Amino acid sequence: MLAVPRDNNAAARENVRRIVTNKTTLSKSVALIAIVGTMALLFLGVVYGVLSPREWAFGMLAWFAAILLLAIVRKRMARKNLSPSAQPAIVLDDRARRRIHRRIWMNKVWIGVLAVCLPVGIVNGVSHRAWLPTLVGIVMNPLLMYVAIREIRRRRTLLDSPRP
Numbered sequence: 001m002l003a004v005p006r007d008n009n010a011a012a013r014e015n016v017r018r019i020v021t022n023k024t025t026l027s028k029s030v031a032l033i034a035i036v037g038t039m040a041l042l043f044l045g046v047v048y049g050v051l052s053p054r055e056w057a058f059g060m061l062a063w064f065a066a067i068l069l070l071a072i073v074r075k076r077m078a079r080k081n082l083s084p085s086a087q088p089a090i091v092l093d094d095r096a097r098r099r100i101h102r103r104i105w106m107n108k109v110w111i112g113v114l115a116v117c118l119p120v121g122i123v124n125g126v127s128h129r130a131w132l133p134t135l136v137g138i139v140m141n142p143l144l145m146y147v148a149i150r151e152i153r154r155r156r157t158l159l160d161s162p163r164p
Helices: 008-047 053-081 094-127 131-159
Strands: none
Touching: 008 053, 094 131
């Protein structure tokens, strides 16, 4: 009788991969419920008169701060847990490459639209003496540009992966 050794490491790795996938799915589901549920409760509180506008504003600020904190913690945990050598190279076909190029082009157009709208919005806000909306626009416009630039850089690194 021939004894064939089992590969217990492969089974253990598959089991760990399944557990990590389940935990990731669960954490994403809980985060989605917390984000959407909180927003829905705040909205319903204002609609039915349970919350005053001031309470609603404080709730929105707390909700936004919690989302930012969650994103920062998640990003730091991802940096600690993943080693760069463990990630396989992504192979893209021509259709995926065209889609990535199209998205990069759309982000560049978006940055151009934002660059044109920023001075127009500032002039409009100053002429109507709407200081708070103008200030929010001055902050949000470059922030949206920054996010689009980051997305362009990320997609360019995807394009640098080897071709099939």
